[in-house]
Amino acid sequence: MRVMHIHAKSTIDIRMPEEVLETLPSQRWGVVTTIQHEHKLSDILSQLRSALPAGQVLGCNAVAAQEVKDKVDGWLFVGSGVFHPIQVALKTGQKVWLWNPSTREFGILDEDLVEKFRAQKQGELSRFLHAKRVGIIVSTKIGQKNLVRALELSRKKDKEYYVFAVDELDMRRFEDFNFIDFWVNTACPRISDERSGMVNIDDLIDAGILKLEKEPMAYEVPIWKSSMGLKR
Known part of the structure; x- marks a missing residue:
């Protein structure tokens, strides 16, 4: 069976509003996302100027985060759900904050769940x-x-x-x-x-x-x- 993979890029604005930025702790941030938002990651980096862009993660693969975990104190995941950020938390042992640009919801990954x-x-x-x-x-x-x-x-x-x-x-x-x-x-x-x-x-x-x-x-x-x- 032939399979065609199509890269579907999100067109939504992923930037965080000022009220969310004000709640972020002062720390060395690492930023990860899914492939839909990867092309817009620079918009988040312009808001967190000292952040380290680790790039794309999968639910089964947090290699991008693991490679730079010693250079950051915590993670910002840009995307929806907890499937991907749980893997980041498990593989790095660090806290993960969640920013869903679709619903405009912000929070921190439940450590009890991890x-x-x-x-x-x-x-x-x-x-x-x-x-x-x-x-x-x-x-x-x-x-x-x-x-x-x-x-x-x-x-x-x-x-x-x-x-x-x-x-x-x-x-x-x-x-x-x-x-x-x-x-x-x-x-x-x-x-x-x-x-x-x-x-x-x-x-x-x-x-x-x-x-x-x-x-x-x-x-x-x-x-x-x-x-x-x-x-x-």
Whole structure:
């Protein structure tokens, strides 16, 4: 199936009104946004003259923020919703302020919500340790395939591992494999937000639970570990 990707640029004014600017704390700001507003980021930078423009982030990819987090004290996210800024908060450990230019709403990302995500991840790591039969999810989509890493995990002897390759992931189908105690996701890391009993393979590595033998360049580089698809 052929796919055409069209860059739909927002035409709305993303500048913050004076009453919002007056509430911003004095600190070293980093600014991130989504692709719809990236071309207008200079309008925000003209209002926050000392701010550092990190650029575009995705819900699964905050590399742009991670690379410069030591140069800023907090973040301003320009866009809608909390899906993207939660990833920025999780990956940088810093507070994120939210400016929605469409609704003209301003606020700060709820730290309790961020902590809920962290606590959920810790709980799933513990469940993985106690599981005996583990299903490994591999996506066949471009930018999400992580097959080499999945196969290396499947060869470990500490548990029974089963590899499941999918293009479209339907959460309801998990019920067909009730012999699986726990799932390891090697595809988009935000998939695990939607289901308990699942952890991302990168979370296992970051926690020191799993150590893979190959050098990093031996693996496919998925979109959430690179600048693929990002405007910087």
